[in-house]
Amino acid sequence: MxxxxxxxxxxxxxxxxxxxxxxxxxxxxxxxxxxxxxxxxxxxxxxxxxxxxxxxxxxxxxxxxxxxxxxxxxxxxxxxxxxxxxxxxxxxxxxxxxxxxxxxxxxxxxxxxxxxxxxxxxxxxxxxxxxxxxxxxxxxxxxxxxxxxxxxxxxxxxxxxxxxxxxxxxxxxxxxxxxxxxxxxxxxxxxxxxxxxxxxxxxxxxxxxxxxxxxxxxxxxxxxxxxxxxxxKKPCLFLDRDGVINIDKGYTYKSDDLVFIDGIENGIKAANEAGYYVIVVTNQAGVARGLYTLKDTDIFHAKIQEKLALNGAHIDAFYSCPFHKDGNIPEYTIDNHPDRKPNPGMLLKAFSDWPIDKENSFLIGDKDHDITAAERAGVRGILFNGQNLENLIIENLNENS
Ligand SMILES: [Mg+2]
Missing domain, CATH: 3.90.550.10 (Spore Coat Polysaccharide Biosynthesis Protein SpsA; Chain A)
Structure with a gap:
């Protein structure tokens, strides 16, 4: 790359x-x-x-x-x-x-x-x-x-x-x-x-x-x-990570465990080419639990980028929330952290870091807490539950154009 x-x-x-x-x-x-x-x-x-x-x-x-x-x-x-x-x-x-x-x-x-x-x-x-x-x-x-x-x-x-x-x-x-x-x-x-x-x-x-x-x-x-x-000022496709970009193997963080969900590469590329920012917002409680470190998640995200790049696609930014109430690592053991979905903190950070057209942005996630976080941030949330992911992204991009 x-x-x-x-x-x-x-x-x-x-x-x-x-x-x-x-x-x-x-x-x-x-x-x-x-x-x-x-x-x-x-x-x-x-x-x-x-x-x-x-x-x-x-x-x-x-x-x-x-x-x-x-x-x-x-x-x-x-x-x-x-x-x-x-x-x-x-x-x-x-x-x-x-x-x-x-x-x-x-x-x-x-x-x-x-x-x-x-x-x-x-x-x-x-x-x-x-x-x-x-x-x-x-x-x-x-x-x-x-x-x-x-x-x-x-x-x-x-x-x-x-x-x-x-x-x-x-x-x-x-x-x-x-x-x-x-x-x-x-x-x-x-x-x-x-x-x-x-x-x-x-x-x-x-x-x-x-x-x-x-x-x-x-x-x-x-x-x-x-x-x-x-x-x-561009609209943003917000993506949850585990279960939307990669198959969720439970606390996934090893590069070898990265398997893309069908359609995600073409879907991201379509968003890239439609002039959207593509930003990942992911809960990573495994960091608080001491299963892996934030550095490990960075390495995993770099691997995602490398694989996407082979197909001419990319993600603009990753936001990870390492906090959880039942952690083993004191600095990450926090109850109800504002970044942890269903709270909207990561999306709000993205809004302050990037010139995002919020009105035309949307989020795709596979859990209710993703959708709630999107709604709390004032963007549309769309639940992915196994339908054709590429079409799901493209249909929603088209709706905005
Ligand atoms: Mg998920």
């Missing part, structure tokens, strides 16, 4: 004039207290990219001050400042000692909304780069990409005679470390490296059609302030 995302934030936002004279453009706010880059990072974090590297340049110390060593939704943030601008290729070369075998690269001043897990699903020797492509009606201002059977066969430079609709480079790349072999100094990945990969037949494209915004122009920055707050 690919866990590294490299976000390019080194650019000098000259097109934005005074606004970015002394501020890198990804640090501009799209809503009160929320920077554009916060939104980009949040999106990678929720897709399970745990290692996020910000490649900074212009005013890099401001990026460092804001993000260095922070943990955002489970992602650890590192900041690397290049001493002088070397283009996107040179920036990657500068960061080479930090790069994994495979990583995703994106720009810090644009948002392209699609299923990043599906995009990063099956790296192989068949390609060195995979680009996320988007169809637009007006390719003249972007330049177009020719795609044949998932392989990119040409890049057509921007020019007024380009007719749409056509595919454009959406600015999000899945790259193998092998790309570094083609870089020996300052260069542009897009202008210098990708054409070489076309010649070598080692560049793929995958088409997505989600929300797309480049905030690098004055009117599109204003557009980002109008649109991003609404885009961030």
């Amino acid at each position: 690919i866990k590294q995302a490299i976000i390019l934030v080194g650019g000098k936002g000259t097109r934005l004039g005074d606004l970015t004279k002394a501020t890198p453009k990804p640090l501009l706010e799209v809503e009160k207290g929320v920077k554009f880059l916060d939104v980009v990072i949040e999106n990678f974090a929720r897709f399970g990219f745990k290692d996020i590297i910000l490649l900074a340049g212009f005013c890099g110390e401001q990026i460092e001050e804001t993000y260095k060593d922070k943990n955002i939704h489970g992602a650890q943030i590192r900041v690397i400042i290049e001493p002088e601008p070397q283009g996107t290729g040179g920036a990657l070369l500068y960061a080479r000692e930090y790069l994994d075998d495979w990583f995703v690269v994106a720009n810090g001043d644009s948002i392209f909304d699609f299923n990043l897990r599906d995009f990063a699903k099956d790296p192989s020797d068949d390609f060195t780069a995979r680009l996320a492509l988007r169809q637009v009606p007006d390719p003249a201002r972007y330049g177009a990409v020719k795609l044949e059977n998932n392989k990119i066969t040409a890049f057509l430079e921007k020019n007024p005679s380009l007719q749409g609709p056509a595919l454009i480079n959406g600015g999000v790349y899945l790259l193998s470390r092998n790309v570094l072999k083609l870089i020996d100094g300052p260069c542009s990945i897009e202008a210098n490296i990708f054409p070489k990969l076309v010649e070598m037949g080692e560049i793929e494209g995958q088409e997505f059609n989600g929300y797309f915004l480049d905030m690098g122009l004055p009117d599109s920055y204003a557009q980002s302030q109008r649109e991003i707050p609404a885009w961030r």
Whole structure:
């Protein structure tokens, strides 16, 4: 499972004039207290990219001050400042000692909304780069990409005679470390490296059609302030864990005991692609009882993510409640803890951690206490009792769309 995302934030936002004279453009706010880059990072974090590297340049110390060593939704943030601008290729070369075998690269001043897990699903020797492509009606201002059977066969430079609709480079790349072999100094990945990969037949494209915004122009920055707050606010599919995601073997926590319930992978993927957050809320009294630790539950959840990732699906966040009145571990032995379902504490935490559209959210659980917790949190609760789980999820997603 690919866990590294490299976000390019080194650019000098000259097109934005005074606004970015002394501020890198990804640090501009799209809503009160929320920077554009916060939104980009949040999106990678929720897709399970745990290692996020910000490649900074212009005013890099401001990026460092804001993000260095922070943990955002489970992602650890590192900041690397290049001493002088070397283009996107040179920036990657500068960061080479930090790069994994495979990583995703994106720009810090644009948002392209699609299923990043599906995009990063099956790296192989068949390609060195995979680009996320988007169809637009007006390719003249972007330049177009020719795609044949998932392989990119040409890049057509921007020019007024380009007719749409056509595919454009959406600015999000899945790259193998092998790309570094083609870089020996300052260069542009897009202008210098990708054409070489076309010649070598080692560049793929995958088409997505989600929300797309480049905030690098004055009117599109204003557009980002109008649109991003609404885009961030998504409905949530809350899932109970044992008996809904995995077969409940009674205090399940060993990775070897993970068996998915039929339909859950496709159901989660459908929710991912319908623009829902997917958040697990699970009672884990076994922690209070001393049968396993919270760390064990984290390992089990990482295993769930790994397995889902093979199918291009993911869970945005897990909330576990380790408390129970009959525990053996004193710190977790608490009666009627606000997080323990049927209490709604875990859902309420999720509401404060994520911009959730509560009204259109729902929960699927296999016990009455799940449904009660949902109702107490003000969301619809749906009881799963062995019906087709994939359909159950999809029907309810459709109801919201
Ligand atoms: Mg259950």
